[in-house]
Amino acid sequence: MDAAPSDKENGLPPRALLLAMYRHMFATRRFEEVCLDFYRRGLIRGYLHSYIGEEAVAAGACAALRPDDYIASTHRGHGHCIAKGADLRFMMAEILGRETGYCRGRGGSMHIASADLHHLGANGIVGGGIPLATGAALGIRVRGGDQVVISFFSDGASNNGVFAESLNLAGVFRLPVIYLLENNFFAVSTPIECATGCCELAGRGPAYGVPGVCVDGNDAIAVWRETRRAVARARRGEGPSLIEARTFRWGGHHANDPGQYIDPERLAGWKKRDPLALLRRQIDDPQAVADVESRVEAELAAAIDFALDSPEPDLPSFLAAIEP
Amino acid sequence: MDAAPSDKENGLPPRALLLAMYRHMFATRRFEEVCLDFYRRGLIRGYLHSYIGEEAVAAGACAALRPDDYIASTHRGHGHCIAKGADLRFMMAEILGRETGYCRGRGGSMHIASADLHHLGANGIVGGGIPLATGAALGIRVRGGDQVVISFFSDGASNNGVFAESLNLAGVFRLPVIYLLENNFFAVSTPIECATGCCELAGRGPAYGVPGVCVDGNDAIAVWRETRRAVARARRGEGPSLIEARTFRWGGHHANDPGQYIDPERLAGWKKRDPLALLRRQIDDPQAVADVESRVEAELAAAIDFALDSPEPDLPSFLAAIEP
Amino acid sequence: MPELLYREALRRALDEEMARDPNVFLLGETIAERGGSFKVTEGLLARYGPQRVIDTPIAEASFTGMAVGAALIGLRPVVELLFIDFALLAMDQIVNQAAKIEFISGGRRRLPLVIRTQGGVGEGLAAQHSQSLEALFYHIPGLKVVMPATPADAYGLLKSAIRDDHPVVFIEHKRLYGVPGPVPAEETLLPLGSADCKRRGEDVTLVSWSFMVHRCLAAAEQLARRGIEAEVLDLRSLVPLDRQALLGSARKTGRVLIVHEAVRRGGVGGDLAATIMEEAWGNLAAPVRRLAGRNTPIPYSRNLEEACIPGVEEIAAAAAELAAAGR
């Protein structure tokens, strides 16, 4: 649905970028594993939606951004947050409901946000972040500047009206926003074929005047490449893009969902295409990879200590801040 | 976007149907003229949205229906209502706010509905009727039967999320509903090019697994033909269709809007393609046409008398019916 | 009487009504294959098939509107909105369409529609999954609002809601699904609009609904140990409202504490308190008091979350103070 990429655009990302992507993916994987463990031990409450298996999308997409670009995320948002440069300490503290968390323990996993990171927020409402991202892009236009916004969401959200509305709005206003549809083929337990009569989700873009492409969401480099192209287009003032990245989650919908509805063979097939393994092969430098991994492990260990040592939010000051 | 119609499908409608369509179109035209006059004289209040210029869409589409099929309509709904077989007396009484109206004077122009006519209702909310129509189609499926539903709406509504959602729902459930998008190129004063980046509205269907076609909305026979095909498909259980019928309104958005934003030349061009004149030419029988017209005039005169003679709703009984 | 969980009682009501009337059907997100996020609809797909137990895409506005459309042609849809917070996506269809259609038609159309949803605090689900929003529906003419606190009430009221010819917003509570209670073995319907006096007392009236009824009952036990006899009135449905029961108890005790989980500002409690004071002015020993949710979105962290809604001690303390007032 888009012109073939030029040779230059097909090139590999610089090595530093490859390692940075890997760092984000590995950090996400390990962070999620710890969270799932904490959840089972009762340290985390509420809903916990793991991104394991989908790490390449966030890492590849955010690698195409500048720090002053924005993202808006979803209920399954840890990967986006890490890829946008989050400090694991403040993330872990938030998910454990501590005062030192990104949202001072008020938000939890589904609501992490950070103005410093230019992260507009995870969202508990499926599709809820799409208009916010579109509006941030409008805001950029109004105040002038060449920042862009990525709106992350998944196949389920693409059946909600705000997706179509926002796509249309961004299309007609030519806003600098990239709709990054993480097609993981399920919304909770509902397979995509039961949720739409047309599973080629990238095709929804052109219906609203927005170019749409489909990319292998387990290949971080492929995601980076398409996103980079869309980002460049947006920075040039040529408007929005829709990128459908096909990927798969390795577990149930949330920590409490065994995901029995997932065909084990199908899952095994996807696991064979582990995005981390894929990128490791592309980097082809075991020592560099091992260095990244050990740095992440140290960081994660420190984050866990930091979070567990942090105080819970103070009740009296919470109460005092409530308006009458 | 659809296979070429078979010869048989390209045939002319039977003569009786042609005259019935003309009757509905002429009645709509004249009814609207009277309403506009009454509005200017202060007899009608609220919003009055005239369908003049677009009559062929309702007439052509409803001619493809059985009486037990359903329609859902819009704020610009007089034409749909008449084409579905409404009694001009009860319509006029409603628009004049009388107890004898279809809604006992409670609804007015924007809310005419009638269970007897299988008319699910006009709607004051742009796009509001689209899910209702889709749901009626679901209801038909649940209880069994081969009825179909037509959902009328215009280009403006097609940018609202419920259109995309409903299209998707009908597509995945293969519901017997026809989305009849009356593209009149304006939503109030906003031209379609300022409201969407892709003006080929029929193309939104395939994005949700629903076939889409575009038809000349000023040609009642063409509209009838496409609708008939879509109705047959729906009755066979093969699911929904989207029909974009291109047409034009001859005045402002409502009775109070001079419509200065409409290019006079463009309007003149559309007026040259007056849907009534077009159909008269196709009928090619001045006497039969004159007979229809005089019967409509008599009916309309009677409707006006009926409405003006009807009482306003009774205040005490209105108040008595209000729950505490 | 057999014991059922709240969710089982709801399921039994759905099951019986679906068996009785082929026009009753269900739609919502993951209610079929998965049996619903709160397992209310488990097993119904197997019994009634995919034509009558329908999983929808995530399109709250439209599938709610579809339920309205189906009701318009004579079906009796029961649509599930997973969280009452998500009802905010469907407000146009609920308020502008469902609530208006009967009136707009001059009373010539009927809209037999049930919107099942659930609200409330209590599982660390934070600001977008913990709201109590009954006040939004209470304010809209044309909607009924039912909020059962026990399995028996859930069962009997849901059956009546399904048989009702008008739109009913039926609000469950996420913390009640696992609560057991006796439910009559024989088929039973409870009329909408009848409050239930769940404990008799002379000293003070605790008016409540949904989850807070249980806290009021616990508080009443505490109060009894201190020699204060609290009457606990469970309104069960807010629209229609059992004014007689409400005013009767208020006149009897002369002291009323209204307890609800929803935010106090603009909550239903204000309306009830004002009504009681207007109508039972001469019988009151003290102004009607309200204990309700604090004026804040619900936080994630456990210690903050619980502090947002009335606790048993707090209810008991307020009731005791009220019982002593004007003596």
Next chain:
Amino acid sequence: MPELLYREALRRALDEEMARDPNVFLLGETIAERGGSFKVTEGLLARYGPQRVIDTPIAEASFTGMAVGAALIGLRPVVELLFIDFALLAMDQIVNQAAKIEFISGGRRRLPLVIRTQGGVGEGLAAQHSQSLEALFYHIPGLKVVMPATPADAYGLLKSAIRDDHPVVFIEHKRLYGVPGPVPAEETLLPLGSADCKRRGEDVTLVSWSFMVHRCLAAAEQLARRGIEAEVLDLRSLVPLDRQALLGSARKTGRVLIVHEAVRRGGVGGDLAATIMEEAWGNLAAPVRRLAGRNTPIPYSRNLEEACIPGVEEIAAAAAELAAAGR
């Protein structure tokens, strides 16, 4: 002081704030080319260009959400929802997003957003274009609710709303746009949360806002001719609420009539009445009374429509009765 129409006063506020702060921008349906359905934004496109005065497609949920997103990155959007009835399409973005975002961030984010809309009965627009829905927003922590009755208030409060760092729902009234009134020639800001006593009196307090303030003032004139001096308190903003002014007047007269156009059941009046009775119990000669919209969708026909909301005679009669009570 120069006279301006209500719509002109609003326009002047927008104009001044846009001139002052480049972060202020407007979006909504037909607000640019056409100057808005109620002509509030007329001329602003010419002055500020299409980058800052933006016509949107008919997609209320998303363009409201876009305003939220723009505010999140530091802009100061003023979004227009043509009718408050259409706000029901955007409730998720208003309630789940705008109202929650600041809290969810632990107070680390600011959301300077104004949602302009209008409500009320009076032009034969029937059930989907005539609602008064302030109670829905009043109940939601994180939203401010402002409802000016006069051109001067509209001007001064809109300016403050735009400068406020938090989401404000700014509700105009369709019957007020053409009403003239004096507006200060020099730039003036009115703080949100200060009520205005629009008429002093000792015998009874009429509490009101928006269009009903004018009916209360007219009723007060009638009452004065009968020797009853009514105080007319215009709350102007419901959130924040000027509790001091409200309770002060209630304590002074001991007799309060609350008048609003919104449906009585679950209306803001109940909350205010309950609050006054709780706080000023000892000072009241009679229970607080409420006169409000009837419990019905708004009908089209003229004679029915007008009967749905409080009339001047009705207000005067209720106030007179109240003034006599307990004497």
